Amino acid sequence: MTRLFNDPDDFLDELTEGFVAASGRWVRAVPGGVVRSTRSPEPTVAIVIGGGSGHYPAFAGLVGPGLAHGAAMGNLFASPSTQRAYSVAKEADQGRGVLFSYGNYAGDVLNFDAAQDQLKAEGIDCRTVLVTDDIWSAPPDEFEKRRGIAGDLTVFKVAGAAAEEGASLDEVERLARHTNDRTRSFGVAFDGCTLPGKSEPLFTVPQGRMAVGLGIHGEPGIDETDVPTADELAELFVSRLLQEVPEGVEVSGARVVPILNGLGSVKYEELFVVYRSVDRLLRAAGVEVVDPEVGEFCTSFDMAGCSLTLLWLGNEPGGELERLWTAPADTPAFRRGSVSEREHVDSSATAAAQKTIPPASDESRHAATYIADLLARMAEAIDAQADELGRMDSVAGDGDHGIGMQRGSRAGARAARSAADAGAGAGTTLAEAGDAWSDQGGGTSGVIWGRILQTLGKTLGDEAPVNAAVVAAAVGEARDVVMGFGKAKVGDKTMVDAIVPFADDLSASVEAGRPLRVAWPQAAAVAEQAAQQTADMAAKLGRARSHGDKSIGTPDPGAVSFALICTTVAGELPPADGAG
Template sequence: MTRLFNEPAAFADEMIEGFVASHGRWVRRVSGGVARSTRSTPGTVALVIGGGSGHYPAFGGLVGQGLAHGAAMGNLFASPSAQQVYNVAKASDNGGGVLLGYGNYAGDVLHFTQAQEKLRKEGIDCRSIAVTDDISSAPAREMHKRRGIAGDLTVFKVAAAASEAGYTMDDVVQIAERANHRTRSFGVAFTGCTLPGGERPLFTVPEGRMAVGMGIHGEPGIGETDIPTADELAELMVAKLLAEIPEGVQISGARVVPILNGLGSVKYEELFVVYRRVAQLLAEAGLDVVDPQVGELVTSFDMAGTSLTLFWLDEELEQLWLAPADAPAFRRGAVTAQALASDDGGLADVELSIPAASAESRAAAVRVLAALGAAKDVVDANAEELGRIDAIAGDGDHGIGMERGVRAAVEAAADAVVRGAGAATTLHFAGDAWADKAGGTSGALWGMALRAVGDALGNANAPDGGAVATGVADAAAAIMNFGKAKVGDKTLVDVLVPFRDALEAGVQDGRSLTDAWGTAVVAAQQAAEATANLLPLMGRARPHAEKSLGTPDAGAVSMALIVKAIHESLLQENTIENSMKETA
C-alpha cells in the first residue's frame, strides 16, 4: 500500500512539486505538468507526452534533452485535462509544431484531442500518437483499440530523437507511428496497487495465483494462472510476444530491444533473474538483442508485477533509439548542454472575466449552484461504492475522479455566483473546473455536459423547462459525438439518453421542470440498473467485459445518482418558494 502522503487529493500536486525541486537540472514546473528546464532548438518539433500520475518514471521522468519537451501530468490514474495538455504544449512549443504522445486510453484520447483542436485553432501544427503496444487489450485485427503500457518509452524516445535531429513534423510523426507498429508488450501481476488513502487494492489476485494481461492502471488481468517460476514466466512472456511478429519483420536475424519493466514491487534482482531466461530465449529464436532495458520504467504504485516489451528495430529506428538523451529517469550518451529556459510557465491562475447577466439569470445561477452542491453531496456519500463498482472491470478510480471533479465545479460555481455571474457563465466555469481537476474520461464528458447546458440557458433570461431540456439534449449529443459511445455500450450514455427523452417528453406535455425532471429520474434509475446486463464496449472495462456482467456501469450509476440529487434540490427550492409566498 501507499504509506507516505498528506491529503490524498493533494498527492499528485505535491508529488510534482517535489519532483521539480529534486530534478531542476532537467525540468521546470509549468501549469499542467513539467517542461524542459533547458532551451530547445528553435523551429524543431516539440514532443509533449502525458497521462495520469502514479506511473513514475512515466511521464515526468522522461522530460529532458533528447527526450520529451514536456509532460502533462494528470491526477492519479486519470488523464490530464485538455487545459493541462494545452498549457504544457504552449510552454514547450519551439515553433516547429507539437506532437502529443500518450497511451491509448479513452480519457487521454478525449483530453489530448481537445487540446490538439485548441492548438490548431491558434495556428500551431499539432499532431498526436496514441501508443497501442499491449497485446492483451485487443486482438491483432483491432490494434487501434489496444492500450499503451511500457511501449510508451520506445515510441517517445525515437520520436524525440527525430525531433532533436531536425526532422520535419511529417517525418517525426511517421517515425513515431513506425515505432508504435513495431512495439509489442505483455504483462502480469501478483497483487494490485493501492492508491494514497485507499483502504484496499484496486484488484486482488488469490494467493498463489498470477493475473495475466493486466493493465498499468490497476485493471485486472484477462485471466489467471498459478504463479510460475522465474524461467516459466520468461517463457510465457516471450512466447506471447513471438507469436505476434509485426508486419514487415523477418524474425531470423532481426534486431530487437527488450524492455523488462517492473511495475512497483517486483524489484531489480528479481527482474534480473527473469531477464536471464528472456535473453536465452531471444537468442534461441535467432534474434540480435540491442541495448536491453531492465528496471522500473512505467510503474503502478505498489503493484507487484512485470511486463516485457519487444521493440523491433530497423536501421533508422535503431539509430534514433541509441541517440543521446538526458532525462531524470533515462540517460544515454552525452548531450550538448543547453542554456536554461526562461521560467514563464504561467503557474498563476488567471481570473476570468464575468459577462453581464440579467437579474433573472443571476437568480438562476444561485439555483445552479444549489444543484451542483446536491451533486457534490451525493457523490461524496457514494464515492467508495462507485470505486468498488468501477474496480470490477476497470481501474477503480471513478469515485475519486467524480469527487475531484464535482468539488472543483462547486468551488468554481460559487466563485462565479459571488461575482455576479449568470446561469450560463456559472455552468461554463463549473464545467471547465470539473474537466480540469477530474481529468479522465468522466471529467471530459461532465465538463462538456455542463458547458452544453450553460450554452442553452444563456445569461439573459430566466431558464425554463424548454431551455433546460434543450441543454440536456445538447449535452447528450456532444458526449456521444465526442466520446463515440452509444446506447448499449455500457456507459453513462445508457442513462443520459433515456433521461433526455423522458425530460423532453415531460416538458412538451406542459409539465413543470421539477415534475418533468422527476419523471426522467425514474427512467435514469431504471436505465442505470439495466446496465448490469450489458457488456462494456468502450473504455478500460472493455477487455474485461465478462467480469462486469451482473454489475452496473459506474458512470451510469453516478449519473443516475446526480440527476436524482438535483431533483431533490429542485423540490426543496419549490418548497422554499411556496413558503415565502405564503408568508408574504
C-alpha cells in the same frame, strides 16, 4: 499499500512540486505539468507526452534533451484534462509543430484530441500518435484498439531523438508510428495497487496466482494462472511475444530491444533473474539483442508485477530505429550517452490570467446561486457513494471512477460558488463549474461532465430566465454533445445508456406541459432504471471493453453516477419553475 501522503486530494500538486524541486536541471513547472528547463540550440518539433500520475518515470521523468519536451500530468490514473494538455503544449511549442503521444485510453484520447483542436485553431500544427503495444488488450486485427503500456518508452524515445536531429513534423510522426507498429508488450501482476487514502487495492489476485494481461491503471488481468518461477515467466513472456512478430520482420537474425519493466514493487534483483532467461530465450530463437533495458519505466503505483516489451528494429544493423533508440538522451529517469550543454530558460511562473465575469440579468444571477447550491449537493451525494462507484468500476475497469467524480464534483461546486458570489449568471456559473470539473476530475468522466456543464451553460446563457423549456432544451443539447464526441451509443454500457432516456423523458414531459418539479423526478427515475439495466450488458467501449463479459452483472458506474446526480437534483427542486 501507499503510506506517505498528506491530503490525498493534494497528492498530484505536492508530488509535482517535489519532482520539480528535485529535477530543476531538466524540467520546470507550467500549468498542467512540466516542460524542459533548457532550450535546444535550434527550434525543433515539440514532443508532448502525458497521462495519469502513478506511472513514474512515465511521464514527467522522461522530459529532457533527446526525449520529450513536455508532459501533461493528470491525477492518479486519470488522464490530464484538455486544459492541462493544451497548456503544456503551448509552453513546449517552438514554432515547428507539436507531436502528442500517449497510451490509447478513452479519457486521454478525448482530452488530448480536444487540446489538439485548440492548437490547430490557433495555427499550430499538431499531430497525435497513440501507443498501442499491449498484445492482450485486443487481437492483432484490432491493433488500433490496443492500450499503451511500457511500450510508451520506445515511441517517445524514437520521436524525441528524431526531433533532436531536426526532423520535420511529418518525419517525426512517421517514425513514431513506425516504432509503435514495431513494439509489442505483455504484462502480469501478483497483486494490485492501492491509491493514497484508500485502504483496499484496486484489485486483488488470489494467493499463489498471477493475473495475466493486466493494464497499468489497475485494470484486472484478462486471465489468471499459478505463479510461475522466474524461468517460467520468462518463457511465457518470450513465447507469447514471438507469436506476434511485426510485419516485415524475420525472427532469425532480427535485431530486438527487450525492455523488462517493473510495475512498482517487484525488486530490480528479481527482474534481473527473469531477464537472465529472457535474454537466453531470445538468443536461442535467433534474435540479436540490442541495448536492453531492465528497470522501472512505466509503473502502476505499488503494483506487484512486471511486463516485457520488444521493439523490433529490423534485420539490418544500424537502421533508423536503432540509431534513434541508441541516440543520447538526458532526463530525470532515462539517460544515455552525452548531450550538448543547454541554455536554461526563465523558470518563473506564468502569471494567471484574470477572469472577467460577463454581465447577467437579475433572474439569471438568482438561478446561478441556486445552481451553485445544486452542485454542492451533487458533490455531497458523490462523496457518499464514491467507494461504491469505485467498486463497480474495479470489476472490469481501473476502479478510479469514484475518486475522479469526487475530485471533479468538488472542484465544480467550488468554482460555481465562486462565480455565483462574483455576480455571474447561470451560463457563466455552469461554464466555470465545467472547466473546473474537467480540469480536476480528469479522465473520461471529467471531460464528459465538463462538456455537460459547459453545454448547459451555453444553452441557458446569462440573460434569459431559466424555466422548464430552457432546461429540457439544454439537457437535450448536452446529450447530443456527449454522444457526438464520445462516439458511444445506447447499448455500449456507458453513461449514454442513462443520459439518453433521461433527456428524452424530460423533453417529452415538458412538452406535455408538466412543470419541472414533476418532469425532472420522473425522468430521474427513468435514468435510474436505465442505469441499473446496464448490469445485463457487456462493455463495448472504454477500459472495461478489454474485459467484455466480466462487466456483466455490474451496472456501469458512469450511468449510475449520472442517475445519482439526476436524483439528487430532483430532491432539491423548488416548488415552482424558475431557478433550475
